[in-house]
Amino acid sequence: MNSFVLNNNKKSGAVKVMITPCQPKTLSHLPKRPPVDIAFSDLMYTVTEGTKNTSKNILKSVSGRLRSGELTAIMGPSGAGKSTLLNILTGYKCSGVKGSITINGHERNLSQFRKLSCYIMQDNQLHANLSVEEAMQVATSLKLGSDISKDSKYQVIQEILETLGLQEHRRTMTSNLSGGQKKRLSIALELVNNPPIMFFDEPTSGLDSSSCFQCISLLKSLSRGGRTIICTIHQPSARLFEMFDHLYTLAEGQCVYQGSTKQLVPFLGTLGLECPSYHNPASYLIEVSCGEYGDNVRKLVTAINNGKYDIQVGKPFPQPENLNNVNQKEIMKSSNLSSNFIEIDKLSKSVDSDSLLQYSGNTFSKPDDAINTELSSIKTGNLNNADEATDTLLKNGLPSSQQRYATSEFAQFWIVLSRTLLFSRRDWTLMYLRLFAHILVGFLIGSLYYDIGNDGAKVLSNLGFLFFNMLFLMYTSMTITILSFPLELPVLIKENFNRWYSLRSYYLAITLSDIPFQAIFCVMYVGIVYYMTSQPLEMFRFGMFLSACLLISFVAQSVGLVVGAAMNVQNGVFLAPVMSVPFLLFSGFFVSFDAIPIYLRWITYLSYIRYGFEGTALATYGYNRTILQCHQIYCHFKKPSTTLRELDMTDASFSLDIVALIIIFFVLRISAFIFLRWKLKSSR
Numbered sequence: 001m002n003s004f005v006l007n008n009n010k011k012s013g014a015v016k017v018m019i020t021p022c023q024p025k026t027l028s029h030l031p032k033r034p035p036v037d038i039a040f041s042d043l044m045y046t047v048t049e050g051t052k053n054t055s056k057n058i059l060k061s062v063s064g065r066l067r068s069g070e071l072t073a074i075m076g077p078s079g080a081g082k083s084t085l086l087n088i089l090t091g092y093k094c095s096g097v098k099g100s101i102t103i104n105g106h107e108r109n110l111s112q113f114r115k116l117s118c119y120i121m122q123d124n125q126l127h128a129n130l131s132v133e134e135a136m137q138v139a140t141s142l143k144l145g146s147d148i149s150k151d152s153k154y155q156v157i158q159e160i161l162e163t164l165g166l167q168e169h170r171r172t173m174t175s176n177l178s179g180g181q182k183k184r185l186s187i188a189l190e191l192v193n194n195p196p197i198m199f200f201d202e203p204t205s206g207l208d209s210s211s212c213f214q215c216i217s218l219l220k221s222l223s224r225g226g227r228t229i230i231c232t233i234h235q236p237s238a239r240l241f242e243m244f245d246h247l248y249t250l251a252e253g254q255c256v257y258q259g260s261t262k263q264l265v266p267f268l269g270t271l272g273l274e275c276p277s278y279h280n281p282a283s284y285l286i287e288v289s290c291g292e293y294g295d296n297v298r299k300l301v302t303a304i305n306n307g308k309y310d311i312q313v314g315k316p317f318p319q320p321e322n323l324n325n326v327n328q329k330e331i332m333k334s335s336n337l338s339s340n341f342i343e344i345d346k347l348s349k350s351v352d353s354d355s356l357l358q359y360s361g362n363t364f365s366k367p368d369d370a371i372n373t374e375l376s377s378i379k380t381g382n383l384n385n386a387d388e389a390t391d392t393l394l395k396n397g398l399p400s401s402q403q404r405y406a407t408s409e410f411a412q413f414w415i416v417l418s419r420t421l422l423f424s425r426r427d428w429t430l431m432y433l434r435l436f437a438h439i440l441v442g443f444l445i446g447s448l449y450y451d452i453g454n455d456g457a458k459v460l461s462n463l464g465f466l467f468f469n470m471l472f473l474m475y476t477s478m479t480i481t482i483l484s485f486p487l488e489l490p491v492l493i494k495e496n497f498n499r500w501y502s503l504r505s506y507y508l509a510i511t512l513s514d515i516p517f518q519a520i521f522c523v524m525y526v527g528i529v530y531y532m533t534s535q536p537l538e539m540f541r542f543g544m545f546l547s548a549c550l551l552i553s554f555v556a557q558s559v560g561l562v563v564g565a566a567m568n569v570q571n572g573v574f575l576a577p578v579m580s581v582p583f584l585l586f587s588g589f590f591v592s593f594d595a596i597p598i599y600l601r602w603i604t605y606l607s608y609i610r611y612g613f614e615g616t617a618l619a620t621y622g623y624n625r626t627i628l629q630c631h632q633i634y635c636h637f638k639k640p641s642t643t644l645r646e647l648d649m650t651d652a653s654f655s656l657d658i659v660a661l662i663i664i665f666f667v668l669r670i671s672a673f674i675f676l677r678w679k680l681k682s683s684r
């Protein structure tokens, strides 16, 4: 808003009104960044698909340039390759990519580039159980490091929230934010370390027109701060379209337009494609790209030299002779259209001579010098100063240029651990439902098997009780992890890609975060059932019983982590219980070890349930336990040693059971980490 100042001149009695134009909101802590221009040349992306491994070209030798200080839109019909191009430019996709990407004229060093850029994905990947301010605090702690004081971090948060219009929602839980507010929060979180390059995948998807406008205005103001802002967009309204500085349009994996948004309509006019009055130029270009006005894609690709030309205001359009010299063979080869080459050749000539010259007011002299110099430097491989540009940027711009992350791994671990503990406290299902289930089932089992522990006539029922403990502890800790862990993955993928923390720190934090809660629930459950069922009230037996139960729940939780890391919730919820069946069958409760066929005995060694069951049976009946009470004429299992003999556990060792459970625990935790790393890589 403009401000009005009234100066009352007492002598003359005249009132002078001074209008001071409003100052754009600035982010004082976000200084202007050194400009970073990205150029890509002959970018090809190929995937193999089907059983015959046929290759499919998704990007076909596209070139282009994205400048700092500009808001660039990557546009195109559905399936044109927008997201693919964005994923390649961000470094999210690397395999199957050919071609060159340069930063300020030097070959891109991906590791350094990722420190300069951030990628805000389409779905706002936010943790639901944090308030806006808490989410910002986590982001500042992880991204700004310990060199910056708490006060400064607080200032950063306040300033960004103020600028992005989130100040009044700072105490709102992210799950309660509107779509537009979530989008702004996603931007706010990444703005914390002021990256000079920001990529956005469909930032306006799911927003109403007003929120779209706000969102694009925000991106525009970020670009005005010297940043390179690139976003994919489906089909912007005319109002939004005007706000973009630069447009890069793809169709069928090729570039059909690159240049200023203002020059789009005149440029299309030169090719005989007249955008009707009052028609949204963006929609018109999409319609042309979809073939609604005939097969114009090849004409456009040739005219723009598949992205090698850049149409800019005040600069001439591509020269006809340059168009003739276009390396069409290369384009056609890459786009699997070589058979039509002769036809295209004719077509481009006719376009050049007829249409392009008709456009008045343009002298067809030279193509954009800058982009040609850029592209020729890429082609000649003049990369002696490779990485210098990004090096300088990192030295000038980012707090700790030498490190991969802004904070140490220990600090990352600590911050993620604190955040996870905060979620856990707020997560009703994870905490209170689990607590309630352990107490309720504890009392239920206690009542069902009430006072049987010292009764020689009820030993078989007591063994059933021991087995049920294993079953209950296994399923509660396994299923909760299978259900909750995969939901964390999208946020992990985003935060890890944007260099908030290493996978190792994250994994260690989430691995340790749930252990105390699981331990408390298990102690409560075991305490209730042990006392109510009248198991021997000796401290060392209770300790042994509890440690076997605790280890079973930790191991089952690890199984949940492996399954959660390796597959999605639907598959995991079905497969994990099914996969547990052999372990239950070979636990020693249903069939004693001697009765198992030799060729199947190896399964018992893998069955963690067996070690847990054996451990609790030894704690209950081993170690010279005195004879049980018998209120009937004959009690076969009066002597605890008889029970152990029947279970084939006479020579069993409790310490071995514990060691086996600890080994299985570590093997599973390491496997879960390996699966998680594989999942992060394969998701790209």
Ligand SMILES: Nc1ncnc2c1ncn2[C@@H]1O[C@H](COP(=O)(O)OP(=O)(O)OP(=O)(O)O)[C@@H](O)[C@H]1O
Pocket: 047, 048, 049, 056, 058, 076, 077, 078, 079, 080, 081, 082, 083, 084, 085, 234
């Ligand atoms: N891994 C893959 N295997 C096979 N085809 C793929 C693969 N990845 C992408 N594609 C194909 O590449 C094309 C471009 O996909 P991309 O997601 O980049 O399109 P888009 O322009 O972003 O589309 P939309 O606007 O609908 O999101 C599509 O036809 C898609 O089916």
